[in-house]
Amino acid sequence: MKFKDKTRTEKVLIVMHIVAWLAFVGFAIEAGAILTSYIVSCINPAASAHMYKQLNLDSLMQFSFLHYSMQVFFLFLIPLIKAYIWYLVIKIASGFDIKNPFTSQVTLKLEKISFLLLGTWIVFLMNAEHSAWLLSETGKQYGSEITGDSIFMAGLVFIISQVFKRGVEIQSEHELTI
């Protein structure tokens, strides 16, 4: 079937599939770049001044290698989780059957995404606490400020997954109605 012959929902899903791939590749590159620049900075400490996206953590590395590693770990973990979330979206979009959309696999993946978003929020929280401590110790702001976006999204996706779960039950009943 040609793209123009597909329904609006099918077209949206195709576009979402492409967007999910782009986002997955983008976040995977970001995570990889942070990890690579961290490994390089372990060998050559001067590299900590020119990390991914012009991030300068040179003063933090001089302050403490442990705290530098922790900060980089948070910076690495967030895009890694986001990349995995987008990978799950790709999996959902690629195996989505418009005729029978409510499957237990989709529900499980949605639940997984909601827990991963909650995990992202926890990482943000830990990063913010660590940054606040570093601010009090060094007088410099390193990490990002805490936002409630992730926990809001986690709650929203979890509700959608529960609605989907009910949808699976209704679809199963519908299929077993003779």
Added chain:
Amino acid sequence: MPIIVNLDVMMARRKMSLNELAGKVDLTLANLSILKTGKAKAIRFSTLEAICKVLDCQPGDLLEYSDK
């Protein structure tokens, strides 16, 4: 489920095979098999009507309630 489908009993009484019944009530063999084995969650009145017509019986002959 406490609702028991006695389709196999009625088919045996009328000496009718599942294939023959499927053809006469215009249902797929797979769907009729789901009904016969008691895996069905619900039955449409139109399906019940068609089966009763072909097997010349009442809905009560096909369905039975048992809480055991």
